[in-house]
Amino acid sequence: MKTLEMPLKGDVTLNLENLSVSFGGLMALNDVTMSLKPNVWNGLIGPNGAGKTTLLNVLSGFLVPTGGSIHLGDENMTGQSTQNWVERGILRGFQMPRLLEGETVFVNIMLGRHRFLSSGLGAQILRLPQYMADEKRDRDACMEIAERLLLGDVLEEPISNLTFGTRRLVEIARLLAAEPKIALFDEPAAGMDPDLRHELVSILAEIQSAGKITAVLVEHDVDLVRRLCPVSHVLDAGRLIAHGATDEVLGLQQVQQAYFGVDHD
Numbered sequence: 201m202k203t204l205e206m207p208l209k210g211d212v213t214l215n216l217e218n219l220s221v222s223f224g225g226l227m228a229l230n231d232v233t234m235s236l237k238p239n240v241w242n243g244l245i246g247p248n249g250a251g252k253t254t255l256l257n258v259l260s261g262f263l264v265p266t267g268g269s270i271h272l273g274d275e276n277m278t279g280q281s282t283q284n285w286v287e288r289g290i291l292r293g294f295q296m297p298r299l300l301e302g303e304t305v306f307v308n309i310m311l312g313r314h315r316f317l318s319s320g321l322g323a324q325i326l327r328l329p330q331y332m333a334d335e336k337r338d339r340d341a342c343m344e345i346a347e348r349l350l351l352g353d354v355l356e357e358p359i360s361n362l363t364f365g366t367r368r369l370v371e372i373a374r375l376l377a378a379e380p381k382i383a384l385f386d387e388p389a390a391g392m393d394p395d396l397r398h399e400l401v402s403i404l405a406e407i408q409s410a411g412k413i414t415a416v417l418v419e420h421d422v423d424l425v426r427r428l429c430p431v432s433h434v435l436d437a438g439r440l441i442a443h444g445a446t447d448e449v450l451g452l453q454q455v456q457q458a459y460f461g462v463d464h465d
């Protein structure tokens with residue numbers, strides 16, 4: 201099977217400094233400092249309620265932090281809109297896929313290409329050459345991604361006809377179609393049947409080993425984190441309690457205690 205080419209490089213470091221998010225009195229993130237290096241896949245793990253989804257929300261502009269800062273290279277991204285995050289190639293998936301239910305699989309994947317449209321509305325309506333060239337480029341890119349994500353046979357199906365697992369594949373295809381520099385995955389394989397899950401993990405491993413994008417993977421399955429992420433960050437009750445090489449981090453007593461409830465004393 202053809203390997204997916206991801207043309208953009210995740211060439212900038214995302215630095216989070218003393219990041220906090222509070223909901224009333226609850227600190228969902230508490231003074232979190234971490235660095236996401238270019239082209240590295242980062243596991244983001246921790247028990248339920250640790251703050252993982254909150255962190256993804258902050259890193260995609262869905263939530264404004266109550267304290268601290270985020271810099272993408274030299275650029276201050278703190279509190280920027282979702283559109284600004286998308287324009288910089290920082291893109292996220294959701295635990296529950298957010299798709300246009302009445303539209304086809306192909307139309308949904310094509311939405312990922314929106315940020316590459318260089319021609320205006322007038323050119324689209326008149327189908328001017330620049331628009332036609334953009335459209336062909338985008339259709340070709342989407343076809344390739346759809347084929348690799350096993351969606352070739354359902355391209356014309358409306359989303360409402362699909363199983364949950366296939367919806368998740370469509371959302372991941374849309375994310376990849378947008379050529380992310382930094383991809384934020386929120387338990388991408390959760391809820392999939394074992395065969396589909398196996399396929400998806402192979403595809404993610406292929407993209408990871410190509411080394412062209414940075415990723416954050418929120419995941420409860422530590423074997424999957426071990427396979428895909430050389431580096432991991434562990435949150436517990438909003439605090440970053442460990443980070444470093446995944447195998448080392450998972451072996452730490454503090455992490456075992458927080459994550460698995462295992463006490464070595």
Ligand SMILES: Nc1ncnc2c1ncn2[C@@H]1O[C@H](COP(=O)(O)OP(=O)(O)OP(=O)(O)O)[C@@H](O)[C@H]1O
Pocket residue numbers: 223226227228246247248249250251252253254255
């Ligand atoms: N919009 C909100 N309003 C109030 N509290 C919230 C909100 N979003 C999250 N929280 C709380 O913030 C804390 C962190 O939640 P978050 O969803 O980030 O955890 P998580 O690590 O992703 O958990 P899980 O693994 O269960 O998905 C939890 O106590 C949660 O109840």
